[in-house]
Amino acid sequence: MFTNNTLNNYEWRRLHEKLDRAIAEAALGYLHTLTVRRIPIKAQQLSNELDELRLGREPDYDVPGIPLVYALKYMPKRVVSIFGSLLSVLDDWHPKSVLDIGSGTGATALAVDLLDTPHHINLLGIEPSQEMILFSECSGWLDHVSAKYKQGSIADLVKDRSFLIYDLTVFSACFPYGFDNWSPLLTALGDYEGQESKMILAVEPDAKSDLLVSFRNRLASKGWPTITFCCHDLPDVIKDNTLPLPQMLNVWQRLGMNDSDQPRTWWNPPDDKFLVANPKPTQASQSLPITGTLDSFKLWNRNSLYKSHVLQ
Numbered sequence: 577m578f579t580n581n582t583l584n585n586y587e588w589r590r591l592h593e594k595l596d597r598a599i600a601e602a603a604l605g606y607l608h609t610l611t612v613r614r615i616p617i618k619a620q621q622l623s624n625e626l627d628e629l630r631l632g633r634e635p636d637y638d639v640p641g642i643p644l645v646y647a648l649k650y651m652p653k654r655v656v657s658i659f660g661s662l663l664s665v666l667d668d669w670h671p672k673s674v675l676d677i678g679s680g681t682g683a684t685a686l687a688v689d690l691l692d693t694p695h696h697i698n699l700l701g702i703e704p705s706q707e708m709i710l711f712s713e714c715s716g717w718l719d720h721v722s723a724k725y726k727q728g729s730i731a732d733l734v735k736d737r738s739f740l741i742y743d744l745t746v747f748s749a750c751f752p753y754g755f756d757n758w759s760p761l762l763t764a765l766g767d768y769e770g771q772e773s774k775m776i777l778a779v780e781p782d783a784k785s786d787l788l789v790s791f792r793n794r795l796a797s798k799g800w801p802t803i804t805f806c807c808h809d810l811p812d813v814i815k816d817n818t819l820p821l822p823q824m825l826n827v828w829q830r831l832g833m834n835d836s837d838q839p840r841t842w843w844n845p846p847d848d849k850f851l852v853a854n855p856k857p858t859q860a861s862q863s864l865p866i867t868g869t870l871d872s873f874k875l876w877n878r879n880s881l882y883k884s885h886v887l888q
């Protein structure tokens with residue numbers, strides 16, 4: 577784990593290389609499954625289908641080949657977002673188990689692996705698309721995470737409360753545009769009381785920030801302390817868009833895609849927004865203000881650490 581939630585350039589370059597290698601290896605593994613199934617890849621067509629995302633519509637993630645193009649175009653950005661937001665809040669608490677809702681191509685598993693936490697992490701991904709699951713299962717580069725994937729959706733949280741035993745629940749860009757079925761989801765997540773040892777992270781691009789506001793208000797009404805922040809609050813070192821992704825680029829070029837649209841780690845826009853419910857799990861969170869920003873959380877955290885130090 578990185579000291580004081582900071583990363584130096586050297587550490588970030590090392591992680592960046594790992595990210596490049598992990599996604600490229602998974603992409604090649606998944607490409608092999610397409611070849612075995614004799615599915616031709618029309619990468620440009622798939623890329624156009626994915627551009628639906630930018631137009632505020634949901635692509636069909638079950639089309640064979642979509643996960644490949646999704647992973648090469650978007651996965652580094654999603655990994656950096658999840659990694660950076662967790663790096664900003666995690667301190668002396670680290671999850672041992674993670675539930676990843678709408679796990680897609682496995683961005684959360686890779687992000688928590690890069691965090692290099694002191695404990696091994698068990699991750700369960702819940703994902704509606706079998707094709708996306710197939711891609712995640714091609715990922716063999718995780719050192720600190722054992723990941724399993726299961727077909728399902730947000731609605732399954734409601735049906736099966738056994739999903740809610742996880743220390744950290746992640747929702748990364750998984751709320752469909754226009755999602756408004758909050759009531760069952762909030763009933764499933766439950767009241768904060770009795771769940772002080774758990775954290776929830778939700779990440780969405782700016783275009784879906786109204787969903788995060790709704791989610792935050794509803795969690796706050798159930799007593800969950802929350803903080804919100806955005807990609808500009810993340811450590812500068814990880815926002816470097818100039819670091820190369822040579823192994824991913826190699827796969828990209830093999831698909832016949834041109835360099836102008838090539839894989840990149842960071843981007844601006846779209847801006848990502850973050851919501852963390854219970855940023856300081858365990859007993860200490862009792863006096864945490866009910867809603868706030870990353871700065872107010874850091875100030876509160878510093879003061880409460882100072883207080884607990886003085887009281888000892």
Ligand SMILES: C[S@@+](CC[C@H](N)C(=O)[O-])C[C@H]1O[C@@H](n2cnc3c(N)ncnc32)[C@H](O)[C@@H]1O
Nearest residue numbers: 637654678679680683705708729730748749750
């Ligand atoms: C933009 S991708 C994000 C994937 C991944 N979480 C990431 O950060 O890269 C959206 C994912 O949400 C999934 N999804 C769509 N509707 C969902 C639902 N109702 N419940 C759970 N996942 C859903 C899609 O199948 C897709 O894999």
